[in-house]
Amino acid sequence: MRVIFILIILFVNTVNAAEFAITMDDPNTFSKPLFSSEERNQKILSQLNFLNTKAALFVSGVRVNSDEGVNLLKNWDREGHLIGNHTFSHMYYNNSKLSFEEYSADIMKVEPLIKNLDNFEKIFRFPYLKSGNSKSKRDKVRSFLKSNKYKYGYVTIDASDWYISDRLEKRLEKNPKANIDGYRTYYLNHMWNRATYYDELAQKVIGRSPKHTILIHHNLLNALFLKDLVKHFESKGWKLIDAKEAFNDPIFLQEPNTVPSGESIVWALAKENGGQGLRYPAEDGQYEKEKMDKLGL
Numbered sequence: 622m623r624v625i626f627i628l629i630i631l632f633v634n635t636v637n638a639a640e641f642a643i644t645m646d647d648p649n650t651f652s653k654p655l656f657s658s659e660e661r662n663q664k665i666l667s668q669l670n671f672l673n674t675k676a677a678l679f680v681s682g683v684r685v686n687s688d689e690g691v692n693l694l695k696n697w698d699r700e701g702h703l704i705g706n707h708t709f710s711h712m713y714y715n716n717s718k719l720s721f722e723e724y725s726a727d728i729m730k731v732e733p734l735i736k737n738l739d740n741f742e743k744i745f746r747f748p749y750l751k752s753g754n755s756k757s758k759r760d761k762v763r764s765f766l767k768s769n770k771y772k773y774g775y776v777t778i779d780a781s782d783w784y785i786s787d788r789l790e791k792r793l794e795k796n797p798k799a800n801i802d803g804y805r806t807y808y809l810n811h812m813w814n815r816a817t818y819y820d821e822l823a824q825k826v827i828g829r830s831p832k833h834t835i836l837i838h839h840n841l842l843n844a845l846f847l848k849d850l851v852k853h854f855e856s857k858g859w860k861l862i863d864a865k866e867a868f869n870d871p872i873f874l875q876e877p878n879t880v881p882s883g884e885s886i887v888w889a890l891a892k893e894n895g896g897q898g899l900r901y902p903a904e905d906g907q908y909e910k911e912k913m914d915k916l917g918l
């Protein structure tokens with residue numbers, strides 16, 4: 622009996638033992654509650670340092686196009702984190718009024734801000750994870766990225782940390798002494814919920830857990846709780862790896878045939894395979910609003 626019990630535990634742990642890396646979008650120098658923008662950035666970096674991990678930072682130029690922004694990027698570079706391209710203006714490529722020509726120019730426009738950093742690599746992430754509202758726009762940008770030697774910086778685990786952070790910031794703007802424990806709990810549960818969802822979806826579609834890239838943002842929520850998030854995943858048996866290692870997984874070479882194109886690469890592959898019951902957009906604040914309202918967050 623005891624042997625069977627131990628075997629079951631071993632089996633459960635093996636099933637859940639996925640690997641994940643931190644990929645963070647949209648570094649910025651915005652003014653937010655609790656910390657200065659410099660302190661906020663420092664808190665994110667020191668947690669990554671504590672976790673002994675190298676993340677990937679996807680840079681949208683418009684948010685760091687200043688002396689302070691350039692300094693922020695230098696600090697990330699000095700710590701050895703991978704630096705990727707996230708366009709200059711952070712436009713929504715699935716907007717039918719936005720042309721491939723305008724968008725591709727915007728991809729190149731951010732390069733002067735990042736290309737001289739030691740840890741810059743030609744790896745590209747679409748803002749909002751939107752990669753084309755028509756087959757023609759999707760295929761043009763794919764060819765453009767390839768001819769400019771860019772790799773895809775896909776997300777495997779999409780989530781809405783930005784929405785939780787927005788609400789946390791609004792609460793603190795109203796009351797700087799508000800108790801914020803509930804935001805931490807909500808955040809950890811939300812991320813774990815999305816992680817298990819995308820991991821199970823991946824196992825169905827590609828038959829295995831890929832090396833995951835979780836999408837989070839450079840915000841107050843992560844200045845406060847990034848370390849707790851990683852510890853939460855580790856407590857479930859998941860293993861933190863460097864972003865560069867994660868991006869070597871063959872899933873990042875995939876080009877799913879879906880229109881509109883985008884979302885998590887796992888979601889898009891499921892969609893391509895006729896996946897039923899996939900919501901669209903895959904992630905958004907609208908799915909979290911009611912739950913957070915109920916909890917008074």
Ligand SMILES: [Zn+2]
Nearest residue numbers: 646647748749
């Ligand atoms: Zn972004």
